[in-house]
Amino acid sequence: MKIDSPSSITSREASIRLEWISIRILPGVAVLLISIPLCQWASSILPDDIVPVYIIYMMSVTVLWSTFLAVQYAFVGIMQTRKAKNQCTMDNSNPQDRNEQTSILLLTAMPVANEPNRSDTIYEAETIEEIGEAVLVEDVCMAETEELPKDNHVSSTYQQGIDDFYQSQAECQKKKLDTVHEYLLYIMSPFIYEEDMDEFCTDLLKFATDHNYRPENEWKRYKTKLSSFDVRHLVWSIAIRLGLGKGKVYSNDDCACYIERRFASLCVTTSGEPLSHSTLRNLTATSNSDQIHCDIQGEDGLLFHIPSQLGLEKD
Numbered sequence: 001m002k003i004d005s006p007s008s009i010t011s012r013e014a015s016i017r018l019e020w021i022s023i024r025i026l027p028g029v030a031v032l033l034i035s036i037p038l039c040q041w042a043s044s045i046l047p048d049d050i051v052p053v054y055i056i057y058m059m060s061v062t063v064l065w066s067t068f069l070a071v072q073y074a075f076v077g078i079m080q081t082r083k084a085k086n087q088c089t090m091d092n093s094n095p096q097d098r099n100e101q102t103s104i105l106l107l108t109a110m111p112v113a114n115e116p117n118r119s120d121t122i123y124e125a126e127t128i129e130e131i132g133e134a135v136l137v138e139d140v141c142m143a144e145t146e147e148l149p150k151d152n153h154v155s156s157t158y159q160q161g162i163d164d165f166y167q168s169q170a171e172c173q174k175k176k177l178d179t180v181h182e183y184l185l186y187i188m189s190p191f192i193y194e195e196d197m198d199e200f201c202t203d204l205l206k207f208a209t210d211h212n213y214r215p216e217n218e219w220k221r222y223k224t225k226l227s228s229f230d231v232r233h234l235v236w237s238i239a240i241r242l243g244l245g246k247g248k249v250y251s252n253d254d255c256a257c258y259i260e261r262r263f264a265s266l267c268v269t270t271s272g273e274p275l276s277h278s279t280l281r282n283l284t285a286t287s288n289s290d291q292i293h294c295d296i297q298g299e300d301g302l303l304f305h306i307p308s309q310l311g312l313e314k315d
Helices: 011-045 053-093 095-113 116-124 128-187 194-209 228-242 252-262 307-314
Strands: none
Touching: 011 053, 128 194, 128 228, 128 307, 194 228, 228 252
């Protein structure tokens, strides 16, 4: 059992313990001590063995304890009643303080009576305290309303900046994809059937949107046979305009991985062996049989050297 040292007991705990000792323990001990002689006296005046001694003792304890509790609660009730009467007498003897408090509340509410738009608030309030509270709440609401335009202006400007930025990014991306799409339609028309062109272009545009994109299916339908040099030049011409090189969006490895999957049947040696990844990374390698050549960027960095876009360059 842990015993608290005197220094570890707070004043509140000490008062609670003292209260228990004064109103429970001490009266209980007194009741037990008084019950002994009372029991002996009752036993002496009663006929022998008519009532057992222990019953007389229990009855004595019960009567004494009930009497103590009744007296205690009666005393507490008398004290509370007297305290309430004294408080009421003090309030009646100091009407000036109450009038001063009422005057302060009236002064707080008086400016409201001069403003037509606040008259409803005054008439609806039932007490002077409610009028003061209504004025305080309305003033706070007006102060917050005055600050709203500034906050709204900052918030709207901030959001406008975000919207304009992403809109500009989206427009720039759309312009790049439209330019690449136009190039594919023109440069691949001799090699891809017209009914297959949308599907062919869609897959390459996915790669133009995401450098990590890897096609699931190989493209096998051609009008004219192409070589690995042709598709390497095709992919290089697109990637260079989207950012190809060290520290940029696209790398030679990205392009080689795309070519390996999309044009697998074209990337083989004369003996039918697949070309190595390091060979396909060399995107600008040439041969005497090239049909698609590397389209080097112009000054604008985006347009291709095809008739429709050459016309745009001249404009």
